[in-house]
Amino acid sequence: MRCLLLAAVVLVMAACGGSPDRRLSKIEYVLHAQAIERNDEPAAVGPFEDVVGHDLPRPYCVKRLHDLRDALQKLVDDARGLNPPRRLERLHDDFLVDAQASVDAVGAVADQVERRSLRCGFEMNKTIYGMPSTDRAERDLEKLADLGVPLCITTCE
Numbered sequence: 001m002r003c004l005l006l007a008a009v010v011l012v013m014a015a016c017g018g019s020p021d022r023r024l025s026k027i028e029y030v031l032h033a034q035a036i037e038r039n040d041e042p043a044a045v046g047p048f049e050d051v052v053g054h055d056l057p058r059p060y061c062v063k064r065l066h067d068l069r070d071a072l073q074k075l076v077d078d079a080r081g082l083n084p085p086r087r088l089e090r091l092h093d094d095f096l097v098d099a100q101a102s103v104d105a106v107g108a109v110a111d112q113v114e115r116r117s118l119r120c121g122f123e124m125n126k127t128i129y130g131m132p133s134t135d136r137a138e139r140d141l142e143k144l145a146d147l148g149v150p151l152c153i154t155t156c157e
Helices: 002-015 026-039 042-053 058-079 086-114 122-129 132-146
Strands: none
């Protein structure tokens, strides 16, 4: 999931670099991705680390899950504006579908915490790391890396 978070952030930064009518070059895509990894990753990583790493009180757990969901949703929404190189377009689109499914799943997890059927900490770690959409998104990122786009999948845990 950490990799998914970082990759979503990476894709957003790439969206900031070009007009909607012009495709980014592969180099532009990579440069923007590296910039976002350096500058903006904490927006989603902080809430993620809180919910999987700590047995938080239920209200604060729900709040941090909503923070995580909102940060991820903003990243996915911004990434939708990206006009990747044609060779990467299908993988980028696949990633967006899978990342959106993970955002939606985080919202569902927040609902589980509100209903008292799940807690932050160890249980949350198992739940979030086991999401099929996250696994699919990480596979999408591996395929992008194979095409020379070094997103966080190559450096994340």
